[in-house]
Amino acid sequence: MIDNGLLVQMLMGALLGLSVYLPLAAGQLSLATPAFYAVGGTLAALLSTRWSALGATANGGFPVPSLLLEMALGGVLAGLLALLVGRLVLRLQGIYLAIATIALVEIVRVAILNLPFTGGAVGIFAIPQPFDTAAGYLLPALALLALAGWLCQRLELMPLGRAMAAIRHDELAASCMGLDTTQVKLTAFVLSAMLAGSTGALAAHFLNTWNARQGSFDTSITTLAFVVLGGSRTWLGPVVGGLLLTALPELLRPVGDVRLVLFGLVILLGPVLAPQGLVTPALLERLGGWSLRSGASRKTENAQP
Amino acid sequence: MTTSSPPSTAGSSGPIERQQRGALRLAALLAAGIGVLAWLGRSSDPAAKPLPAGPLTLGAAIAFTGNANLYGQDQRMGLALAERWAQQTGAPARPVRLQLEDGASDEPSAIAAFNLLIRQGVIALIGPTLSQQAFAADPIAQRQGVPVVAPSNTAKGIPEIGHFISRVSAQSSVIAPLSIEEALRRDPSIRRVAVFYAQDDAYSTAEVAIFQKALAARGLNPITVQRTQLADNDFQTPITSALQLKPQLVVLSVQAVAGGNLIRQLRELGYRGQIVVGNGLNTPNIYPICQRWCDGILIAQAYSPELNTPINRRFQQLFGQAHGDRPPPQITAQAFAAYQVLFEAIQRLQRKGGLTGVTLGQARANLMSELLSGTYATPLGPIGFSPEGEVRQDRFYVAEVRMAPGGRDGRFALVRELQLQENQP
Amino acid sequence: MIETLLQLLLNGAASGGVYALVALGYTLVFSVLGVINFAQGALFSVGGYLTFLLMGGKIGVNGALPGWGLPGGLPFWLALLVAAAGSGLVGLLVERVAFAPLRRRNAEPLLALITSLGAGVVVVNLLQLLMGAEGYAFPHGTDALGGLPGALMIAGARIRTIQLLLLLTSAGAVLALSLWLERSKGGRALRAVAEDATTAQLLGINSEAMVRLAFFLSGALAGLGGGLIGVSVSLPGPYFGIGYGLKGLAVLVLGGLGSVPGAIAGGLLMGLAEALVPSAASGWRDALAFAILFAVLLLRPSGLLGRRTVEKV
Structure with a gap:
């Protein structure tokens, strides 16, 4: 049912979900992820097709280390852009920030469409392939996801993560407590951009082609839906949301022409039925509380309110 | 709260620790799930299996959703008419059935639709609707050796994607x-x-x-x-x-x-x-x-509804029966032609014996060479292919x-x- | 030269008027609930298609019921009004399904972005199933507008009649709405809820009814815009409203969230700015709206005419 190609797309969905989650964990609703994704993808498409030093072969092959280098560079470039833009937009709050970041996505999209070296409407094609099959992409995608997940998991125990949670809870109080809120928010924003940029670089190879249509307003909203449906309180929420929602339209193929109507209904009803998302802190707490040794201790726990 | 339980047991630490442990467990569960999915979904391209007897399946991935549906819906008509035409041309040497999938209007969906059809063992593919999608999905068919006939991709560089990629849509040049x-x-x-x-x-x-x-x-x-x-x-x-x-x-x-x-x-x-x-x-x-x-x-x-050839009259007649008295769009005629060239090539190949005692992969390769070598009287006029798979249409x-x-x-x-x-x- | 400028200004004002309609729709909902209704673009499409059907248009070959159409056909102006009301009803439905359940549960306002977007996806795809993706033009074209000529000369500038009507209609609608908000009892009640829902409740205003009214009016404005654009340039597929929805969003923030005069001024400004982009740079035109928005947000986060208020999302 789910072939390796779709699984790679699902993993990339999870990565983009995490990218939206990171600023949100610091209380910032940023929809800029597709802009950074597009920047990373464009960079990889340009480098791998124009820069022969990376070792693209005549029959369309590409060395894996070069792919990793591109993912790193894509992350760095997106991170630098985020550093630049973040200083400006992170002064905004709530819906203002959301719309400013949508504006950023549109500006980047139009720029990629109009710049003289990005292939215009057709985009860049014949991107060389580091792997023979889609299965090859599973490893870098999983590795990136594991890295991001490990970081998010660690973050909860680190001062940075605690500061982010404090800002999300009450920004004013956090700054009164002497937190450098700007710095914390900016760090989250840059991390989010780096993740999206690296994912974009990987996606450019996976998709064989890259054009301005890849990072758009639609992607902004779909990636936000990953977070909202999966759950925005823990990092596993966006991962689960990204995996499921990317697979959903494909799994709905048997219903034929109405599959996008059903997809829309899921997005519409999901938050109504599960306002906290699928993965909630309470769920994790229950999962973590399960004792592997015996059911007896659990019984006593449950007996308490 | 459960702080009253002794601190030594696993399930009794504070909520943060329990959440962390829960997250790790869920992450491990997900990783295992992804591992299983990766194993189950590993490349099971049926190319190595012998070609089963019975009807061959043509896969078509065109846009039924999104912006490109404007073209996809006209292409769907052309494919449906071609199917009817094929059924009415007497008993074929090898029956052909059509499997339609929504290639949508974006690149990931086109890739997913191609992958799906290839795994289902189609003999050849028609689509996708947009050139940008073709640059994403065609390399996959090329790598797996599945013939593709593009009904509407006009961008420069499509047949150059590889030996297995061809088109019936003439470039604007x-x-x-x-x-x-x-x-x-x-x-x-x-x-x-x-x-x-x-x-x-x-x-x-x-x-x-x-x-x-x-x-x-x-x-x-x-x-x-x-x-x-x-x-x-x-x-x-x-x-x-x-x-x-x-x-x-x-x-x-x-x-x-x-x-x-x-x-x-x-x-x-x-x-x-x-x-x-x-x-x-x-x-x-x-x-x-x-x-x-x-x-x-x-x-x-590239297509004139007023062209007076038997096949175009037949096409017009079928179109009129299905959609009333109006001329068919060019893109419908081109989709018809994409099906037609594959259908005729399959019949020729069947008669030559190129489809007996071979694996699916060999059958696909044989079909591609057969497709490129033939000429076809289509509603567009007589067409053929260059060795690269570019359409050779000399009547405009x-x-x-x-x-x-x-x-x-x-x-x-x-x-x-x-x-x-x-x-x- | 003067004629050209006049022509450009009129063109810009006409598109600006439609942007203002869409932005006003957002504004009404935002001012009472503090959330943005992402289904607004889909309602714009609904208005266009409803106007088409009410005028006696027939569904094309790719629709669910090819060749079907409503019996008879209303004159354009009546069809436009009925279609606007119809879009308003769809707006009400969106409120029931995508907003009300969240409000009852006191959920995060962020969720409404997603549910309303989901509602938009459903509406647009249903439209596509019903009508197909082909372009539709109105049954009688501009001839339906009382036999007016295709274009008029104004002080030496040639402008399409329909464009002028578009400008006048949107100006009329905007004016009527502003007056109603300012003067009438219902309008004042709506503004009271927007100011402070709790106080309004204490004053005996049914705030739930006001929320519904805001959604109805908001949908009607979008529908009106869709019908007008439809008759001006035909219906180029079910997705055509989405672009206007996005542009309206930029206008909304440009003028100031929740500010009625801001939405109008923002719309006009955006339309004029776009009309003045030279053709050589037209590729960058779509970025212009957002670049202006970006600049305004950074210099004056509350918008051109907005007040500094508490953000709810």
Whole structure:
């Protein structure tokens, strides 16, 4: 049912979900992820097709280390852009920030469409392939996801993560407590951009082609839906949301022409039925509380309110 | 709270620790799940298996959802008509069935649809709808050795993706100059030409370059080139600035609905000269948009509804039965042709024995060589393929739109039919 | 030269008027609930298609019921009004399904972005199933508008009649709405809820009814815009409203969230700015709206005419 190609797309969905989650964990609703994704993808498409030093072969092959280098560079470039833009937009709050970041996505999209070296409407094609099959992409995608997940998991125990949670809870109080809120928010924003940029670089190879249509307003909203449906309180929420929602339209193929109507209904009803998302802190707490040794201790726990 | 339990047991630490542990457990669960999915979904391309007896499956991945559905729905008609045509041409040597999938309008969906169809063991693929999608999905078919016939990809570089990629949709480079020739034949005094094109559309940008070259070859330099956007439908501003320069000929390369609007607004704003339009407007879908204002525009066609050949008459008849009395769009005819060439190649190959005692992979490879070697009498006219898979179509048409008095309906009246000697890929 | 400028200004004002309609729709909902209704673009499409059907248009070959149409046909103006009301009803439905359940549960306002977007996806795809993706032009075109000529000369500038009507209609609608908000009892009640829902409740205003009214009006404004654009440039497929929805969003923030005069001024400004972009740079035109928005947000985060208020999302 789910072939390796779709699984790679699902993993990339999870990565983009995490990218939206990171600023949100610091209380910032940023929809800029597709802009950074597009920047990373464009960079990889340009480098791998124009820069022969990376070792693209005549029959369309590409060395894996070069792919990793591109993912790193894509992350760095997106991170630098985020550093630049973040200083400006992170002064905004709530819906203002959301719309400013949508504006950023549109500006980047139009720029990629109009710049003289990005292939215009057709985009860049014949991107060389580091792997023979889609299965090859599973490893870098999983590795990136594991890295991001490990970081998010660690973050909860680190001062940075605690500061982010404090800002999300009450920004004013956090700054009164002497937190450098700007710095914390900016760090989250840059991390989010780096993740999206690296994912974009990987996606450019996976998709064989890259054009301005890849990072758009639609992607902004779909990636936000990953977070909202999966759950925005823990990092596993966006991962689960990204995996499921990317697979959903494909799994709905048997219903034929109405599959996008059903997809829309899921997005519409999901938050109504599960306002906290699928993965909630309470769920994790229950999962973590399960004792592997015996059911007896659990019984006593449950007996308490 | 459970803080009362002794601190040594696993399930009794604080909520943060328990959450962390829960997250790790869920992450491990997910990782295991992904591992299982990766194992279950590992490349199970059935190419190595022997080709089963019975009907062969053609897979088509075209846009049923998203913006490109505008073209996808016309292609769906063409494929359905071709299926009916194939059923009615007597008992085929090898029956063929069609498997349709939604290739949607974006690249990931096209890839997913191609992967799905390839794993289902199709013998060949038709699609995807947009050139940008073709650049994403075709390499996958190429790597797995599955023949692809593109019904509507016109961008440069599609057949070059590889041996298994071909198309029946002629590039604009071949077609576009013909209508300019006709306009200049009608009025040799034309000196002032205005050009409009959609700058963010892959098709228009390619076609307008050809138009410009054709103009330059006749010593004409456009007095103005107006750039529009794919989603634009209000063209007053560019028209206003173009009309100030008093053009005698307007050349436009945009997609169908936008083109209809552009023509109508040009006329409403007082332009009376000739209009030459690109191949994207070769669809009766423009009639309701520009209505009586469509009258008189010149268009070069890769498909003429008025072509009088047995197969085109048959195609027209089938189209009329299914969709009422109106001419079929070019894109429908091209989708029909994509099915037809594959169907005929399969029949020839079956008779030659190229489909017996082979694996699916070999059958696909044999079909590709057979496809490229043949010639086909299609509704588009006689076509064949270059060794790269580029369509060789040597008959093109110039038509003039003539609208019925009510302005609701019209036809593409054939003005000239051109036979090209040798057609460079 | 003067004529050209006048022509450009009129063109810009006409598109600006439609942007203002869409932005006003957002504004009404935002001012009472503090959330953005992402289904607004889909309602714009609904208005266009409803107007088409009410005028006696027939469904094309790719629709669910090819060749079907409503019996008879209303004159354009009546069809436009009925279609606007119809879009308003769809707006009400969106409120029931995508907003009300969240409000009852006191959920995060962020969720409404997603549910309303989901509602938009459903509406647009249903439209596509019903009508197909082909372009539709109105049954009688501009001839339906009382036999007016295709274009008029105003002080030497030639402008399409329909464009002028578009400008006048949107100006009329905007004016009527502003007056109603300012003067009438219902309008004052709506503004009271927007100011402070709790106080309004204490004053005996049914705030739930006001929320519904805001959604109805908001949908009607979008529908009106869709019908007007439809008759001006035909219906180029079910997705055509989405672009206007996005542009309206930029206008909304440009003028100031929740500010009625801001939405109008923002719309006009955006339309004019776009009309003045030279063709050579038209590729960058779509970025212009957002670049202006970006600049305004950074210099004056509350918008051109907005007040500094508490953000709810």
